[in-house]
Amino acid sequence: MxxxxxxxxxxxxxxxxxxxxxxxxxxxxxxxxxxxxxxxxxxxxxxxxxxxxxxxxxxxxxxxxxxxxxxxxxxxxxxxxxxxxxxxxxxxxxxxxxxxxxxxxxxxxxxxxxxxxxxxxxxxxxxxxxxxxxxxxxxxxxxxxxxxxxxxxxxxxxxxxxxxxxxxxxxxxxxxxxxxxxxxxxxxxxxxxxxxxxxxxxxxxxxxxxxxxxxxxxxxxxxxxLGGGSLSAESPRKVFLNFRNNLLMLYKNLPTPRLYLVLLLRLMLDALAALVYLLQGRGRHAVAVLRAWRGFLILRPHYELPRGNNMRARRTDLPLPLKPYSLLLHYYLLGHRRYSQLP
The missing domain is CATH 3.90.550.10 (Spore Coat Polysaccharide Biosynthesis Protein SpsA; Chain A)
Known part of the structure; x- marks a missing residue:
């Protein structure tokens, strides 16, 4: 060059x-x-x-x-x-x-x-x-x-x-x-x-x-x-960050009233995930899920302004970019393991 x-x-x-x-x-x-x-x-x-x-x-x-x-x-x-x-x-x-x-x-x-x-x-x-x-x-x-x-x-x-x-x-x-x-x-x-x-x-x-x-x-x-260079997939820290950050992302970007319905459903599903970790003998992972919700609730007040900015900047003429189905339902109940099998 x-x-x-x-x-x-x-x-x-x-x-x-x-x-x-x-x-x-x-x-x-x-x-x-x-x-x-x-x-x-x-x-x-x-x-x-x-x-x-x-x-x-x-x-x-x-x-x-x-x-x-x-x-x-x-x-x-x-x-x-x-x-x-x-x-x-x-x-x-x-x-x-x-x-x-x-x-x-x-x-x-x-x-x-x-x-x-x-x-x-x-x-x-x-x-x-x-x-x-x-x-x-x-x-x-x-x-x-x-x-x-x-x-x-x-x-x-x-x-x-x-x-x-x-x-x-x-x-x-x-x-x-x-x-x-x-x-x-x-x-x-x-x-x-x-x-x-x-x-x-x-x-x-x-x-x-x-x-x-x-x-x-x-x-x-x-x-x-290579993947996993910073945190192993088995790390409770990674579980914490993935669950907490996913909740923060939803809070920042999902319009009302859809947001509160999704958060309610996620609370139940995340509690189930913590229970599954506990039954598998991975107590630290179960605690990480609970800590993720606590971390989300602590940080949520700091996201009022970013959420408001995102809602104002959002193109309301565009559909929500989320897929209209539940991945967990298709994966665990219907046995769909490939993207091409999804609707």
């Missing part, structure tokens, strides 16, 4: 004490960042050897170093505000790129001005023919607020046989590789910093779609995600 050429895309990887992840994944980022893009490592105040490793192994790679750890959401928000690319990619530090992964996504964003975000297909690094849990072929939310993906329903993950390659509108794009129009990201205020981790990209995308922006899959691009 010529020094006189301004890159169209910033490929942003947030790092915090990820020296080993940099060693494992940076070769793929450097090899597959196209000429029209620029790779930027955002360092969140690392105290390990991350910065010295980058300086030694990849001196040509741009580094934006913060003096402290701002966390996932605030780290990206600060970086995207400071870096002036028309389009930015929020790429997880445990994701590997492949040849041509960005080409179709950029073409879609360049030719369809109503698109706010795009994602490639997300496959599992350890099972490269299978979709990866956190994104697969793009995401939706059911009538009760449960997120799911084309290619992944709850804990069932499909092999990618091209079954979801057709053009399709999404409700949310995966934060493992979220390709977004920078102006839209800034217009929406970026990621919600109070979420800390998990579902903040779904909240961002819901706000995007509610304002009339569209989200698409770019199926010719593939990114391979």
């Amino acid at each position: 010529s020094s006189a050429t301004t890159p169209k895309v910033g490929v942003l990887v947030l790092n915090w004490n990820g020296r080993q992840l940099l060693e494992d994944f940076a070769p793929s980022w450097v090899a597959h960042t196209p000429d029209y893009a620029e790779l930027v490592i955002i360092d969140n105040g690392s105290t390990d050897e991350s910065l010295s490793f980058l300086q030694s192994a990849y001196p040509e790679v741009k580094v934006l170093a913060f003096e402290e750890n701002y966390g996932f959401a605030e780290g990206y928000n600060r970086a995207i505000a400071a870096l002036d690319y028309p389009y930015v990619v929020l790429l997880n530090s445990d994701a590997a790129l492949s040849e041509g992964w960005l080409d179709e996504a950029l073409q879609l964003l360049e030719t369809e001005p109503e698109l706010g975000a795009v994602q490639p297909k997300i496959r599992a690094l350890r099972a490269p023919e299978a979709f990866e849990y956190a994104g697969a072929a793009g995401g939706y939310i059911d009538a009760l607020g449960y997120p799911f993906c084309r290619g992944r329903l709850l804990d069932t993950v499909e092999v990618d046989r091209g079954q979801y390659d057709e053009p399709s509108e999404l409700l949310w794009a995966s934060g493992a590789c979220l390709i977004v129009r920078r102006s839209v990201y800034l217009e929406l205020g970026g990621l919600d910093t109070r979420f800390f981790a998990h579902q903040e990209e779904i909240d961002l995308c819901w706000r995007m779609v509610s304002r009339g922006w569209r989200i698409r899959l770019a199926p010719s691009g593939v990114v391979y995600h």
